[in-house]
Amino acid sequence: MNDPRENLSQAARQLLAIEELLGSAFLPASRNPLPPAAASTAQPARPATKTPASAFVPAGPALLGAGLSPKKRAEALEAIDVNEVRGCTRCGLSQGRTQTVFGEGDPCAPLVFVGEGPGQEEDRTGRPFVGRAGELLSKMIAAMGLTRQQVFIVNMVKCRPPDNRTPLPNEVAACFGYLLRQLQIIAPKVIVTLGNPATKGLLGPDTEGITRIRGVWKSLPTLAEGLGGIPVMPTFHPAYVLRYYTPAVREQVWSDLQQVMTRLGLSTPTADPQ
Ligand code: URA
Ligand code: SF4
Numbered sequence: 001m002n003d004p005r006e007n008l009s010q011a012a013r014q015l016l017a018i019e020e021l022l023g024s025a026f027l028p029a030s031r032n033p034l035p036p037a038a039a040s041t042a043q044p045a046r047p048a049t050k051t052p053a054s055a056f057v058p059a060g061p062a063l064l065g066a067g068l069s070p071k072k073r074a075e076a077l078e079a080i081d082v083n084e085v086r087g088c089t090r091c092g093l094s095q096g097r098t099q100t101v102f103g104e105g106d107p108c109a110p111l112v113f114v115g116e117g118p119g120q121e122e123d124r125t126g127r128p129f130v131g132r133a134g135e136l137l138s139k140m141i142a143a144m145g146l147t148r149q150q151v152f153i154v155n156m157v158k159c160r161p162p163d164n165r166t167p168l169p170n171e172v173a174a175c176f177g178y179l180l181r182q183l184q185i186i187a188p189k190v191i192v193t194l195g196n197p198a199t200k201g202l203l204g205p206d207t208e209g210i211t212r213i214r215g216v217w218k219s220l221p222t223l224a225e226g227l228g229g230i231p232v233m234p235t236f237h238p239a240y241v242l243r244y245y246t247p248a249v250r251e252q253v254w255s256d257l258q259q260v261m262t263r264l265g266l267s268t269p270t271a272d273p274q
Pocket of ligand 2: 089
């Protein structure tokens with residue numbers, strides 16, 4: 001069956017995605033395709049992920065993507081995936097995985113989303129953010145007027161942690177080099193970190209918690225050649241948004257994404273006047 005949205009203009013689709021993201025705050029409940037808001041606003045207790053930048057030991061010379069053709073960048077990413085990540089046993093997460101989840105998207109994407117680690121659906125399919133949280137991330141991307149193919153989506157660790165627990169510091173450290181090399185090749189203009197593990201993993205373990213730091217532009221430390229100074233926007237992880245599904249949380253995420261859109265020169269379409 002055809003998705004009726006295919007007949008809509010790009011602007012109309014984007015507006016619908018914004019409405020979906022913001023849900024009942026902007027839409028009558030009867031038209032809101034998302035489930036109703038959860039009552040609780042309590043913070044989940046999650047251990048912090050400490051990733052000393054010094055734990056990263058680059059393997060071989062840095063390959064910087066800026067100036068390389070899209071084809072070269074795609075090949076470079078593919079080589080890391082096929083030759084290194086798929087057979088990787090650098091940490092214990094290799095033992096529980098069905099397959100690795102390298103990440104996907106445009107090898108020249110101006111915008112990279114960094115999540116935590118694969119969940120069950122991701123482990124099954126080999127693709128990042130394809131479960132429930134992934135559906136919400138797709139909506140966030142659509143609300144920005146972009147498609148998943150136009151951005152790059154990646155995780156701190158490429159293998160699923162057992163029971164979807166937060167990856168341990170040693171696991172993040174073991175996997176960190178792959179992420180940094182992906183970022184070097186993609187050379188994004190902006191990185192959005194989704195939740196605490198990605199934010200602390202990239203900005204440092206002493207970074208404030210996500211509820212305080214979200215919405216505040218940060219600058220990527222020089223974790224590896226070419227990466228220093230990339231603007232980072234921390235925001236809530238979509239799984240957190242699903243869990244604490246309040247208009248306030250959704251509006252905060254949308255406000256963070258709008259800051260990213262402004263930085264990338266993307267506009268929010270205005271509603272059709274008629
Ligand atoms: N959560 C993540 O952080 N990453 C995924 O790929 C899926 C869910
Ligand atoms: Fe290797 Fe990363 Fe998987 Fe650990 S999580 S086994 S470091 S690919």
